[in-house]
Amino acid sequence: MEVQQIIDASDLVKGVQGRCTFMESDIATLAMGCQFWKVRSDRGWYLRRFWLDIEHLCLRYVPSQKPFWNTSPTHVDLTGITEMRRWKSGFYQQIEKRGHSRRRLDSALTNELCFTIVFGQHEYNLIALDEATAEFWLTNLKKLVCIVRAVQHENQYWMWLTLQFRKADKDKIGALSFVQVQDLLERMNVKLSRKYAKELFNDANVNKNKQNGKQVLDCREFVQFFRVLTKRNELDEIFEKYAKTDSAAMTAEELRIFLSQEQFITVDAEQANALISKHEVSTAKEERLLTIAGFTSLMKSFGIAVEEHNTLFQDMNQPLTSYYIASSHNTYLKGNQLTSKSSVQAYIRALEQGCRCVELDLWDGPAGDPIIYHGCTLTSELRLTDVLNEAVKPYAFKASPYPLILSLECHLSNKQTKRLAFLLKDILGDMLYTTPVGDSMEMLPSPEALKNKIIIKAKKPYVTNDSELEENYSSDDDDGRNSSDNDNSDESPFQKKTPNNTVSVTMSGSDLVQEHKAEQSHLSNAVHNSGDIPVIAGTKEIQMPSQIMEQDLSNTKKGSHQDLVETMDLEDISCLSDLINICEGKKFSGFHQNLTTSRCYHISSLSEKKAKKLIRGERSAFIQHTNNQLVRIYPKGSRTDSSNYDPAQFWSSGCQIVALNYQTGGLYKAINNAFFQFNGNCGYVLKPAILRNPEIVETSGKDEMRGNRIVRVQIIAGQNLPKTEKNVIDPYVTIQIVGHPADQYKFKTKHVENNGFNPCWKETAEFRLTVPELDILVIAVMDKDTMTENDLVGVRVFPVKSLKSGYGHICLMCPAEGNLIPCATLFVHVSIHEETPVK
Template sequence: CEQVTIIIIIINPGFVLVHFDISPASTDDPDIKQMMAGSTLRKVKSHSWKKHRHFRLLEDGLTIWYKSRWAGRGHSTFSVSDLETVRDGHQSELLLSLSEEFPSDQCFTLVFHGRRGTLDLVADTPEEAKCWVDGLRKLIHKSQTMDCKERLDQWVRDWFTKADKNKDGQMTFKEAKTLLKMMNVEMNEENALHLFTVCNLSLCVLEQHTSASLMSPLLSRDEVWKVFQDFSADGERLLVDELENFLQIEQGEREGRAQELIELYEPSEAARQQMCMSLEGFQLYLCSPHGSIFNPDHEQLHQDMKLPLSHYFISSSHNTYLTGDQLRGQSSTEAYIQALKRGCRCVELDCWDGPDGEPIVYHGHTLTSKILFRDVISTLKEYAFKTSVFPVILSLENHCGLEQQTVMAQHLKKILGEILQTSLINGQVPEQLPSPQDLRGKMLLKGKKLGGLEQRSDETITDEVSDDEDGEMERESVEDLTKDTADSNKQSKLSRELSDLVLYCKSVPFHGFEPARASGKCYEMSSFSESKVKKLTKDGKGSEMVQYNVKQLTRVYPSGMRTDSSNYNPQEMWANGCQLVALNFQTAGLEMDLNDGLFRQNGGCGFVLKPEFMRKTDSEFSPERPESRPGYRPLRLSIQVLSGQQFPKVNQKEGSIVDPLVRVELYGVPKDQSRDETSYINNNGFNPAWNETLNFVVHVPDLALVRFVVEDYDKASRNDFIGQFTLPFTSLQPGYRHVHLLSKDGTPIPHASVFVNVSISELT
């Protein structure tokens, strides 16, 4: 562990010198030692762009610095905490395509959190590559396993490092004032001076375990202290029965939880032995997963996974191969990896005839780049079950001729092997779809099929491609803008080999709810554009769609007019029982926040059980008339927004400080679409306080999502986004809770949170 020594010298009332020294981290480790010495690595961005850069690990043990020999003083840095993993060898499309030029044992790829692109690097020797791969993996593990106090100490060190502009290991009072602005705090000179002389000593030395005390005036939480005082008899500690009282009255916790939380979060050994909790331990508990607004029990698999597939909402991606828009964006196997990492369980493959007899995947009739079908399948095999063990559906949009359809079938069977479900479970034609549990570790092919499961046809049939009624082709697509009408009505033949691989997800045209009720098979499914679903469910007809989706799967996809790969609001589709609500995962925003929020529960496995009233064959639930269903019981949601902690800057200019406000948004059935917000706080993104209460009525709690948004208020233009967190209403924890904010990419913003008090009661 690194040690940080911070010395505060008060020279006179107008000048404070802060000196801090960071000793090297883990310098006994040979890999870390070599990384700190530095290496010249080749950064590879394309077949023609391969340039040497000097990389080294800085003394803080958490920052990677690199520059070109020709860049003068210019350099770049990134934090180890930005890294998700390190892949060694040819585990990126680019390095794989350069395998003849660069040996596998000299290559590695850095994968960042969120939507940031990967970084491909090549070392001069296998030994040097191994050093960086092993060293970075150790540092990533260390970064991911720090406890709350270690993260806080690291946060303090990071700020001091940033504030030391000339990197001389000293910080003048002028730099200290700049530090406050960097931390999103506006403070006059008198208060700033008081802050840095508060310890009232001429010399103060702080070791790592007490370095955070330098920030104690800023980090003090009056609102937490007041809650602590309400339940502490002596105002100094919470005895086990006092903590138990708080947990049951305010937090809605089960009986007997106090002792467990003291052992987990109380930093003082003496207090733990006396079975009590200090104010510091209380604050650590409130900032922990147990004090989060999201129920930590829902981070685990907790729903019944033995029901038919049609009884679940299933995380689904549209145009999964794209990293950008659907006109000129890049197609990449990395996009499939990113979607699968986020819990996606239905990916799309748009397949076309390619050169050399090899099918390709891309957005047809556009300038998007092309990737090989076989490479996509190989990627899916490797990454499909790293995040979730439950089935992955391959949604095939097939534009290939018979010959390359057969090649596709061969690749699927050869590459996937037993992973691909090619036979009926128990050899029986199903009356209802198999369950996620039945299909653990399996892939299902969604596409057209010759005949049904009851019998096999002996001839190759032709299917009429008829606008958006076709069960597989997304006729509301960019191709419609570029192809002749006559071309879209061509007949296409289907390969027997490919047809035989389709079992439980046979694509069929949708001819109406009545025919589906009369003769529809559970394994038959249709695809609908977003506008088609809205048309089918308008005028109070949502109950028919809900009932249809009890037995059969439905896939919904964005309108082809969304050429920028924007998304529609998925909540309207879920409210009508649609399971496979496909979104452009590469496009950040509200819609993906809602998708991430819904599938955050149930262990992030990509399957969420529908409410019971949407799983009954005689269901009469209508999203437009929630009060008409049996058991209707609306709830009142009251959220007291108390304070905010350590919001990031929006404008990186030195003097810019945010004016934050908090908005709470409710999404669900039409009656549950509402929002309310606090006032804004001037010039304080570090520890703003509101103490404002926002109230909502929730008509269908089982379908509602709650989204917390923090914005930087601007009276002259649109507010700037700071962070958000979205979760199911049923995953809300009552009481005093922290909402830990996420970035636009859905990645955590270190230490940024909103402190709230949540109350849920029956509507009287």
């Protein structure tokens, strides 16, 4: 009866239905269904009937009757829907490009009729037949999805188990046969001998129910079967050590002793009883006793990191240079750097993940408005207006109130540069940070002072003392084109475009705009006498064919300073220049040069290759540099597959803006995701004091007077590890310390064959850290595969400074999506000891 009560209380369908009583009539209308145009951008329009199946919490539709499509999905689980929204303009444009859409339903392409259901990486784009229907379905499906999420959050584990049962019950009879249970366990990554599984099955079948002559388990019996199966021996051992009065239950005093000795938590009798009341599910809590079930629940609530670090706990009043800032590279791309699609949704996803620096590669658009795409490649294009209106403006501060940096890489003509400035001001308005800067500024504003502000990062126009125009002709991917690794990033927004190519030329500065009218004649003469301007093609990872490149260069070099100035209006150019303040891009000319000429509001962008070289040769100078200036790191140009590098190597040297390809999963993206989960996932993490003190010259970490932090991590067991492409995984766990070069460490457990459900390792890693402030613990679960490369199953990352001693469960994160994997955990024990140096 106890198990039945748990299931009834946490059953997903019943929980949702119980919360939907206020909208019963609306649900009945949704269940009746309605016809919509289901639109594919590349194939056309399909009239489909959609309806709500509340019993199975899904949205169903009538599929195509063509034989080829009979096996395609015919429903969307409400649990998988991530967003319900109006169409984005980018999709409108794709539809409008097809001539047949205009002939058929051009009038239907209105914002009031069109909405999108987003689930995972997919989406359904629907057009209602009238506005009332569109509004009704969009509004009520949003409500329903919110309710489903709320109920999921309340009791995820039991909902997950109940859903597995329902999915396995394909005959919808409310029971599973032994074969169905075996299949379900295998899908849940559990592999048992048939004899052992049959014994547990028979013991659980207390009602002896049968279907077609075969014994079956109903939902309650299956849960009991599952509980026996999931018995945690490692927790039993701990429980029995402290439950001395009654081996079947732990008293409040025994619980208090356990918490003090093992978890280093001090509680009084009243607090101990409160924990029993919270976690005990049986009537034993009335006697103030904690059974093994309640103890298991309590242990699942413990992590290995300080709890407050998951919330906004850090000082947000330090200068901007004192923070790591979550940053993306080529944010608009959905895939590789050469042929993938660009998407407004890619910006939305990055912003929703807490990203605080997004990149916009701007090129002249055919309609007079700038477009965004990866120039000189086959990637698709986005309109700047769509990105600003549909991603930046509505989502800039949805996940975090702290400043958002728009990193502009401009390849624009004068006319569209002026248009860019207008659009930024017109669309973003008061959201833009427009406070001017001066040479007297000694430090940047803090994230707190910049709340809800958008910062423009780009290069300003610059004029030398003799009024000659300074050149800027390289892009953010210089080292991808040559081996010299000359780095001059942050394309100037002041560039002139030729018919066959984009040419980057830095124009004169906005600081002289007020004097422009008085000196215009003198400036023109000076420019006229200065000769031809050398220029180079503004390519990125993909170069144009050499013969075209040479032809473009020869044609472009025919232009003179006079030709250029005649096309430019400094007052127009200043419109954009005035928006560039505390993130003014500057070419990196070496640490020595920057000490004398740079300002705190200057920012340099370095490729990973160039940055690695500097860290190896001038680590201390690098750290000193980042005390006063922001530094952005971006992937080298050869990463055309949008792969990522290890961000920790740059964080440990003080680099604030370490840009990754957010569309690409894997270990390094997972490290980035987990690292920025700390401090409330606000996109800003305060750098350690050792990297913020300008008086500190960081050593190699081998200073004998420094104390060591000895960390011991025991990997005990795993629970509910997700499957990979194999039926059942052979999991093992790796531990890495990344960060300071002196503290690099790796450890690997043995693998456990055919058990991703409850594998047990009980192996311990111990390491000494000399600079723990800079170190990050990376715990990853891998699947051993003798035929192919081992698969990354799940990962979790913790700054060493956030670790605490005691037992804890680590919730694993999906390497691809960056979200938590339901119910997948590692049970570990952490011990931290500070070793005082001998003087």
